[in-house]
Amino acid sequence: MTAPTEGRAIGAPRPRIEGPLKVTGAARYSADNAPPDALHATLVGAPVCQGRIVDVDASAALAVEGVVRILTWHDLPTFGPVPPWQAAVLNLPMQSDRIQHEGEPVAIVLATDIQAAEQARTMVTVRCAPTPPVLPGQGRRNLITASEEVDESGLVEGERGAPFRIGDVDAALASSAVRVSETWIQPSRHHNFIETSGTVARWDGDLLTVWDSAQASFIVPNVIAAALQLDPGNIRVIAPHVGGGFGGKGWVWPHQILAAAAARIVDRPVKLHLGRADQYTSTGFQPLLDQFLELGATEDGRLTALRHQVSNITSMTEVYVEAATEVKDLYACPAIDVSQSVEPVTVNLPTPMRTTNEGCGLWPLESAMNELAHRLGVDPIEIRLRNHADREPTTGRAWSTKHLREAYEEGARLFGWYSRPRGGRSEGNWRIGTGMASSTMGQIRFPGNATVVLQRDGDVVVRVDIQDIGTGLQTLLAQVAAEELGTSVEAVRVEWGDSDLPSTGPMYAGSGTVANTSAVALACRDIRKQLGEHSDTDDVLDALRQTDLPQITGDGRYELPNRVPMDMYGGDSGYAIRSFGAVFAEVAVDPELGIMRMRRMVGVYDCGRVMNARTARSQMIGSLVWAWGKSALERSELDPTTARWMSKNLSSVHIPVNADISDLITIAFIDEPDPYASVTGARAMGEIGATGADAAIAEAVFDAIGVRFRELPITPKRILDALAEMGR
Amino acid sequence: MTRSQILNDGGVAPDDPAGDTPTNQEPLAPALAVNVRLHVNGAQHAVHVSARVTLLDWLRDDLRLTGTKKGCNEGACGACTVLVNGRRMNSCLMLVAQCDGSEVTTIEGLAGPDGHLHPVQQAFIDCDAFQCGYCTPGQVLSAVACIQEGHTRSPEEVREWMSGNLCRCSAYPQITSAVLAAAEGKV
Numbered sequence: 001m002t003a004p005t006e007g008r009a010i011g012a013p014r015p016r017i018e019g020p021l022k023v024t025g026a027a028r029y030s031a032d033n034a035p036p037d038a039l040h041a042t043l044v045g046a047p048v049c050q051g052r053i054v055d056v057d058a059s060a061a062l063a064v065e066g067v068v069r070i071l072t073w074h075d076l077p078t079f080g081p082v083p084p085w086q087a088a089v090l091n092l093p094m095q096s097d098r099i100q101h102e103g104e105p106v107a108i109v110l111a112t113d114i115q116a117a118e119q120a121r122t123m124v125t126v127r128c129a130p131t132p133p134v135l136p137g138q139g140r141r142n143l144i145t146a147s148e149e150v151d152e153s154g155l156v157e158g159e160r161g162a163p164f165r166i167g168d169v170d171a172a173l174a175s176s177a178v179r180v181s182e183t184w185i186q187p188s189r190h191h192n193f194i195e196t197s198g199t200v201a202r203w204d205g206d207l208l209t210v211w212d213s214a215q216a217s218f219i220v221p222n223v224i225a226a227a228l229q230l231d232p233g234n235i236r237v238i239a240p241h242v243g244g245g246f247g248g249k250g251w252v253w254p255h256q257i258l259a260a261a262a263a264r265i266v267d268r269p270v271k272l273h274l275g276r277a278d279q280y281t282s283t284g285f286q287p288l289l290d291q292f293l294e295l296g297a298t299e300d301g302r303l304t305a306l307r308h309q310v311s312n313i314t315s316m317t318e319v320y321v322e323a324a325t326e327v328k329d330l331y332a333c334p335a336i337d338v339s340q341s342v343e344p345v346t347v348n349l350p351t352p353m354r355t356t357n358e359g360c361g362l363w364p365l366e367s368a369m370n371e372l373a374h375r376l377g378v379d380p381i382e383i384r385l386r387n388h389a390d391r392e393p394t395t396g397r398a399w400s401t402k403h404l405r406e407a408y409e410e411g412a413r414l415f416g417w418y419s420r421p422r423g424g425r426s427e428g429n430w431r432i433g434t435g436m437a438s439s440t441m442g443q444i445r446f447p448g449n450a451t452v453v454l455q456r457d458g459d460v461v462v463r464v465d466i467q468d469i470g471t472g473l474q475t476l477l478a479q480v481a482a483e484e485l486g487t488s489v490e491a492v493r494v495e496w497g498d499s500d501l502p503s504t505g506p507m508y509a510g511s512g513t514v515a516n517t518s519a520v521a522l523a524c525r526d527i528r529k530q531l532g533e534h535s536d537t538d539d540v541l542d543a544l545r546q547t548d549l550p551q552i553t554g555d556g557r558y559e560l561p562n563r564v565p566m567d568m569y570g571g572d573s574g575y576a577i578r579s580f581g582a583v584f585a586e587v588a589v590d591p592e593l594g595i596m597r598m599r600r601m602v603g604v605y606d607c608g609r610v611m612n613a614r615t616a617r618s619q620m621i622g623s624l625v626w627a628w629g630k631s632a633l634e635r636s637e638l639d640p641t642t643a644r645w646m647s648k649n650l651s652s653v654h655i656p657v658n659a660d661i662s663d664l665i666t667i668a669f670i671d672e673p674d675p676y677a678s679v680t681g682a683r684a685m686g687e688i689g690a691t692g693a694d695a696a697i698a699e700a701v702f703d704a705i706g707v708r709f710r711e712l713p714i715t716p717k718r719i720l721d722a723l724a725e726m727g728r
Numbered sequence: 729m730t731r732s733q734i735l736n737d738g739g740v741a742p743d744d745p746a747g748d749t750p751t752n753q754e755p756l757a758p759a760l761a762v763n764v765r766l767h768v769n770g771a772q773h774a775v776h777v778s779a780r781v782t783l784l785d786w787l788r789d790d791l792r793l794t795g796t797k798k799g800c801n802e803g804a805c806g807a808c809t810v811l812v813n814g815r816r817m818n819s820c821l822m823l824v825a826q827c828d829g830s831e832v833t834t835i836e837g838l839a840g841p842d843g844h845l846h847p848v849q850q851a852f853i854d855c856d857a858f859q860c861g862y863c864t865p866g867q868v869l870s871a872v873a874c875i876q877e878g879h880t881r882s883p884e885e886v887r888e889w890m891s892g893n894l895c896r897c898s899a900y901p902q903i904t905s906a907v908l909a910a911a912e913g914k915v
């Protein structure tokens with residue numbers, strides 16, 4: 001590992017530049033905006049999971065003092081078609097009497113104060129002609145085929161869930177010395193960000209201003225404009241701070257369109273800040289996944305076959321594929337056969353959630369690898385080393401950079417892996433166990449734009465329309481500009497979160513760091529290039545002062561190979577681009593009460609160049625805690641008679657609290673730049689920590705009490721039931 | 729008697745089935761206004777306010793003190809934590825009508841008049857105790873009270889007594905460090 005980059009801007013553990021705003025309450029989130037004369041909006045959701053609206057009676061609600069208007073589908077314009085991969089759902093609500101899922105908006109209450117809006121929404125009576133629900137397990141599983149879907153802007157997602165096959169898996173399995181063949185399940189889970197989604201919309205003539213809670217504000221004008229049939233150039237989106245996204249604010253959801261439409265109808269600004277209960281049906285969730293996975297191996301633990309069949313639930317009207325088979329490039333294996341299917345049920349549409357694809361697929365794959373290691377009596381690290389993929393298995397491409405072996409080694413050292421007691425140990429009422437797994441996340445990239453201004457007084461301004469969702473990106477951009485221009489980080493001011501700034505990509509899948517640090521670096525290099533025409537000094541400020549310019553502006557455009565609008569896993573770079581890691585867990589289980597506790601975790605990651613050691617560490621801690629929630633606590637359950645989410649609140653949906661989380665979380669990085677992933681050598685960091693950790697935790701539980709859990713979460717009841725079944 | 733029997737007999741299910749929020753609940757009572765005098769961040773307010781208005785909505789919508797955040801509106805997340813007479817409260821669970829004669833401190837009132845950060849605010853920056861920042865005002869005020877309560881004798885105690893404030897970005901270890909650092913005067 002490289003030494004800490006002391007004295008350099010990039011890599012240093014700089015405190016977040018927006019920190020003072022956040023600890024003083026000055027950071028403004030969407031719902032903190034209240035244009036004069038704004039109305040508060042609340043949504044009335046469909047009471048049944050599918051069917052038709054017979055009648056919406058708003059007469060009592062309209063009598064509430066402060067209520068100005070109640071809109072139903074009769075009042076709304078017919079929306080234009082919205083672009084896929086930007087709009088989260090294509091079949092927008094409030095366009096007919098059709099009900100697509102429980103909670104789908106069927107009326108919008110507009111009132112002068114939030115109390116009236118909340119009171120009135122409970123008094124709107126919706127009569128329905130319901131159709132019976134279709135629950136998970138009752139729907140038909142539709143196999144995803146290899147067809148490619150292309151939208152107007154050229155975004156391709158055809159590979160998502162398409163079948164893939166090399167070699168003869170049946171023959172390889174038949175002749176394998178060892179075979180693991182099991183089904184793994186993980187429940188539906190919601191993002192449960194603390195800031196519920198919200199949109200404030202204000203019209204000034206034909207110009208629309210939207211204060212929004214979004215992870216990709218650059219697509220908001222496109223979608224609203226398409227729905228309302230406007231010029232997207234007439235829409236300004238202001239979205240500097242977002243109170244958590246985790247994927248749930250990645251695409252444009254119907255409430256964002258409805259807020260703008262309602263504001264136009266009543267000709268007043270509208271604030272729609274979703275209530276907590278609304279959130280469960282207004283944006284997506286990670287769908288229930290059923291994964292059959294089969295490994296064949298030789299006696300010395302070399303993989304001969306991988307079969308992976310994934311099924312997830314989706315809505316009745318649209319297809320969302322949770323591409324868990326995207327883990328097929330983790331290990332060298334001569335025969336691979338993966339396929340996915342979706343099961344339409346009467347729920348709202350799922351969406352990506354930390355960590356989509358690999359976070360889902362590693363749960364069975366890494367669990368199976370641990371079962372294989374146990375079966376063969378081989379150390380879990382050793383079996384992974386024996387199957388290390390020196391090139392990308394499905395294409396044969398070279399990796400851009402890969403340091404997974406070093407991650408295993410460093411993780412084992414930090415954890416004390418080889419001196420751990422095997423088979424667990426006792427400590428008071430507790431059984432203590434340990435486990436490990438690999439982590440991986442393929443790089444997703446978008447192009448980026450940035451402008452950097454160097455002023456004569458030495459100040460530097462970075463301009464980029466990107467959100468702050470808490471990753472620390474804005475601080476990274478100041479660091480990049482400081483290093484590229486040779487100034488101090490303090491001299492750099494970053495302006496972000498406004499569509500008047502240079503448009504750039506989204507803040508999800510870690511793509512924000514790649515696109516934005518690259519674009520800022522290129523903008524700085526543009527400044528140097530321009531100054532080089534005036535002066536041969538290396539000091540940009542001296543060079544600027546030798547001119548009569550008041551300031552100099554550099555433009556940075558980060559393009560992907562072949563100028564595509566998005567690429568995955570290296571695209572046309574000629575290399576496979578993917579991050580890797582190794583995660584270790586020690587858990588304590590009380591076999592009498594079924595309680596499970598995190599004792600300590602270690603994660604070591606190879607994510608390219610570490611841009612800020614402090615924010616990087618926080619990203620990984622957050623990811624590991626996220627994985628703990630998945631492993632031990634979280635599930636969103638559908639009522640088995642009505643198909644509505646049972647717990648639409650934070651009181652009954654268990655997510656990790658401080659007391660759940662050990663202080664003993666150790667994070668380390670293999671800090672090696674990836675010259676093919678980005679201009680700065682950075683790769684994505686936000687997601688990988690939440691991959692594989694569930695399998696490490698489940699292995700630790702097995703080590704502690706001898707029970708293999710293949711369904712998450714591992715709750716006290718499940719632990720007690722399993723132990724009872726074993727007669728203990 | 730085993731510990732698991734005690735647990736079961738006590739009626740605490742180890743695997744609590746999920747609860748729910750009722751819809752179409754009884755309409756709220758019609759608006760009835762009350763007179764309330766209170767201090768917010770040292771400034772006196774004498775207001776005539778609808779009896780059903782929560783402290784949270786009043787702070788945000790009437791005083792425009794938007795640093796206090798709405799996360800769940802039912803006392804589960806702690807994002808709306810403020811200090812009422814020095815004690816931490818979920819402002820979504822308090823009515824303004826209950827605050828007559830009270831001193832309320834919000835996140836905007838914590839720094840010194842010269843803008844100098846409160847030691848807990850500085851500790852949150854120094855320890856990197858937040859990501860998105862949405863829960864941070866509530867975490868900071870909860871930490872101020874937690875320290876005053878004396879619930880900072882160990883990391884375990886801090887974790888327990890800071891568990892009313894959810895952080896979905898999960899900066900929990902850093903929050904614990906920040907509270908301990910501020911409690912020990914290491915800021």
